[in-house]
Amino acid sequence: MQQSIAVLGLGIIGSRSADQLKQSGFTVHTWNRTPQHRPDSCAEAQDAVKGSDFVALYLKDGIAVREVFESIRPSLTADQTLLNHSTIDLETTHWLAEQCQTIGCSFLDCPFTGSKMAAAQGALVYYVGGDPDVLENSRQTLEATSKEIKFLGPVGSATVVKIATNLISASTVQALSEALAITNAYGISPDTLTDAVASNACGSVLAAMKLPSMAAGDFAPHFSMENMLKDSKFAIQLAENKGINTPGIKTTSQAMENACKKGNAQLDFSALFKAYPEA
Numbered sequence: 001m002q003q004s005i006a007v008l009g010l011g012i013i014g015s016r017s018a019d020q021l022k023q024s025g026f027t028v029h030t031w032n033r034t035p036q037h038r039p040d041s042c043a044e045a046q047d048a049v050k051g052s053d054f055v056a057l058y059l060k061d062g063i064a065v066r067e068v069f070e071s072i073r074p075s076l077t078a079d080q081t082l083l084n085h086s087t088i089d090l091e092t093t094h095w096l097a098e099q100c101q102t103i104g105c106s107f108l109d110c111p112f113t114g115s116k117m118a119a120a121q122g123a124l125v126y127y128v129g130g131d132p133d134v135l136e137n138s139r140q141t142l143e144a145t146s147k148e149i150k151f152l153g154p155v156g157s158a159t160v161v162k163i164a165t166n167l168i169s170a171s172t173v174q175a176l177s178e179a180l181a182i183t184n185a186y187g188i189s190p191d192t193l194t195d196a197v198a199s200n201a202c203g204s205v206l207a208a209m210k211l212p213s214m215a216a217g218d219f220a221p222h223f224s225m226e227n228m229l230k231d232s233k234f235a236i237q238l239a240e241n242k243g244i245n246t247p248g249i250k251t252t253s254q255a256m257e258n259a260c261k262k263g264n265a266q267l268d269f270s271a272l273f274k275a276y277p278e279a
């Protein structure tokens with residue numbers, strides 16, 4: 001039987017995942033806070049949710065998730081599954097799980113890695129926390145938008161891992177910005193640095209992707225500065241809860257805060273490089 005899904009949040013990722021789900025044969029109903037001109041759009045989130053087998057959240061943060069959840073609560077039923085793909089704070093992940101348990105609907109803590117291009121190709125990688133049986137029932141749905149699904153453990157484990165990996169990504173791009181500023185200042189071309197990094201143990205998919213666009217001054221958003229700033233704050237909070245000192249991500253978080261104040265919130269987080277005069 002054809003399955004149906006409500007996609008709530010049509011930003012960089014949600015809009016592309018909704019397209020992928022449609023192409024895979026799902027009946028898709030979408031909703032966005034700022035109305036979007038799509039044939040599958042509903043005026044209210046509740047309308048998208050009513051009767052859908054799955055509800056997928058691709059929202060900005062914990063505040064958005066809590067607000068939207070309250071608006072759809074009256075429409076959620078025990079035979080539905082809520083998939084939260086938004087990167088949110090751990091407290092809100094546990095809150096969502098509790099609310100779903102009260103209603104009787106299934107829930108997966110299910111953030112992802114992969115950016116604009118991966119979403120457009122249905123090639124995200126999902127990190128999953130929750131009940132393995134719920135994952136099996138949701139697998140076909142998740143496969144429509146992903147190339148890999150990693151089960152990590154109970155609810156909360158995927159949120160923590162997602163935040164920890166974004167700590168690495170933010171810190172890496174800050175380090176790439178500093179390295180590029182130094183090599184530029186010494187007259188070494190960005191191509192030379194990119195090539196050297198590719199052959200170095202410090203090389204990564206992220207470095208190969210970001211160094212050329214940073215050098216070219218292309219900061220079109222794949223993952224926005226304000227969303228990475230949000231995730232750095234989640235990382236600092238997770239660390240503080242356990243008494244762990246994190247000077248690196250605190251410095252990078254401050255750099256992102258400064259970038260947002262300068263009007264770069266909607267640019268890609270690689271616009272960290274704009275802090276350097278020649279960028």
Ligand SMILES: NC(=O)c1ccc[n+]([C@@H]2O[C@H](COP(=O)([O-])OP(=O)(O)OC[C@H]3O[C@@H](n4cnc5c(N)ncnc54)[C@H](OP(=O)(O)O)[C@@H]3O)[C@@H](O)[C@H]2O)c1
Pocket residue numbers: 008009010011012013014032033034058059060061063064065067068085086087088112113114115116222223224227228
């Ligand atoms: N882009 C990436 O590469 C990437 C990678 C991994 C994880 N993520 C995470 O995935 C989530 C979505 O990412 P994205 O890049 O698609 O973000 P985005 O482009 O910034 O979109 C955010 C979405 O959240 C909605 N929203 C924000 N505040 C809201 C509120 N209070 N109530 C209702 N809706 C609200 C926005 O609606 P409006 O249009 O009305 O503002 C928009 O639909 C985020 O948690 C992000 O951190 C993103």
